[in-house]
Amino acid sequence: MNTLFVKNMVCNRCIMVVQHELDKLGIAAKSVKLGEVSLTDELSVEQKDALKQALNPLGFELIDDKKSRTIEKIKNIIIDLVHHRDNDAKTNLSDVLSDRLNHDYNYLSNLFSEVEGTTIEKYFIAQKIEKVKELLVYDELSLSEIAYRLNYSSVAYLSNQFKKVTGLSPSHFKQIREDKRKPLDKV
Template sequence: MVCNRCILVVQNELEKLGLGIKNIKLGEVTLAQEITPAKKDALVKTLEPLGFEIIDDKKSRIIEKIKNTIIDLVHHQDNDVKINLSDVLSDKLHHDYNYLSNLFSEVEGTTIEKYFIAQKVEKVKELLVYDELSLSEIAFRLNYSSVAYLSNQFKKVTGLTPSHFKQIKEDKRKPLDKV
């Protein structure tokens, strides 16, 4: 789950199946009680066509928490202060950053840093499409040291300059779960 609409969809489907929800947040659901294998199969069959999957093993849950933390940092918080991603992840997930980084790279085939940059670029695309902020304001909001650095990183990832992207706009954004 990567957004509040995802949470609502999952919550609705769980309620339809009669499963009590203890807690639900981005990427994580805690049920009120254990479920039977039959209910679990029904849940899988309900959620998979909607683009969701059930993650049972510990490593996959950690990866999902890393992704959700990064998505939350980039897309759902206005960061006034510069943050150190490694510190945020270590504090939130209660693991050493080296462990998290190695696990993420091993499972995802990319680094946490590259994933973070990809999310930031998607946020830049979103803000460019909305056309409410200047490039300097976007750079400031996403904690880039300069507009030039933002533009350079944007071009490396997309192959386009931010101003060229702004001109073409069409179908260049990706859903967050596809980044």
């Protein structure tokens, strides 16, 4: 097994932290990306245990079973689409997931719902709303620019979805900024 799957890697900082832990343990990696580490050599049982012990206190977890790896891949694709590829996903989310994971969307959707207790669509919306919150706090873009960046069909649709999820209108949220953002892995 030259690929490890790591749960809760959601940003570039997570990648740097995991890379740092690998370096500290003397484990050579070809690449470290969201949720996945490609190793140059196979790990011994001792190395794998040491890595688990190093990552767990930092909020990361090595994933061994296939279902959990698939769920983590779904989450990482959605996080990447929403938080790192502004306005890049003009295509249907179900098509993106099916293409990238080589599985039928119905299988992915049922698996996600079974394991996570929510739908892929709700998770996707939650990520988009967190991105909207972030962009509102930065105060650099208008609501219409945010709607365009996140592929909403209109400002009204974004506002309605935002209010449905947060209980606040985007303008009210902006006024009371003390609403703390959730870490991406808690969405």
